[in-house]
Amino acid sequence: MSRMKLYIGNKNYSSWSFRPWIGLRQAKIDFEEVQLWFDFPAGNPEIKALSPSGKLPLLEDGDLLIPESLAILDHVARKFPQSGLWPADPLWHSRAMAMACEMAAGFHALRGTCHMNIRRVPSKIEVADAVLSDVARIETLWARSLAESGGPFLCGDFSIADAMFAPVVNRLDVYAFDVADTTRGYMDRMKALAAWQEWETASRAETAVIAEEEV
Template structure:
């Protein structure tokens, strides 16, 4: 498989970059990271969701450019079917796509109230009322998947859904969101997952002068 380039942003703050990076690692893609310059006004405008089209993360591979996270996931699934990024069985695949799409397009209040910040850790944190239904819905999705497919990942083995929900695990840890044992075990599984552990170590090592953006991206 030819070497590819993945454009990403801050490893500490960028949940979408984390998703795209995990997907590429899951697919076994040989890729080079290409960080954007957060001091560049155009990059900041794009990352703050002020540009017409947000294109980070962006995958360049064999002349193909893909910049939507779910589109990246589907592209990688097509070119690397042996990676089994979707579960076996049409019902499970549909379920995986549905929960992945839900986190991709929704949960605005959760994103706003609990922005990703891997370095930070609060002993306690009051979640504003508007975000609580989002937190409850994530817990519901996780519980249903873990009960249905037996864990330790949402669909038994790592899939696209785990890449999509991995940033939520970091948020729940950062903001001390209380989880029942089954859900805490899932978060522990995600943090112990080799590519996730690698990303988190790099996030912690990221220079402190990296500017936290005003809007979650």
């Protein structure tokens, strides 16, 4: 069986690459990492030649090419059900899927204003009410899930829901949002993961600087 390849962008900036990468790494699923850089004036032609959508991340599994973070995570979770990427309990599986989909489709104000940047020195910026509304919804969602699952992660054990929200943890951290203790505790647990630490170390070693835009 050929080894899966996960094509990702710059680790410091690519929120969508971070999601499947931390999911697969945390679940101890073997894959080959291939990094293609974003910092080309007209975009990286290698990405456009490889990816059906012209974007990253992209998973290559044999003859199958899967773009889009949540689709990648779902494919891997079904291929390796023992990984626990989806909760075994059907109700929590559905809740994890709902949270993952809400993250994929929502929170545009936060994502559009506060871009993922691992290397950013934490500091506040002035944000619109829509951004604060997104943050409030995220805090409410996390607090309820942590309370009802018992933690330490959103559905109890680490799952795709946590992988999908990993870049949000970075945003709340480096833009120094005032958050509740429950939120901060969850953020600290995410940042303490070995997979997070590996990604952060690699991000800080990168030297490319990209104008602020969601990648």
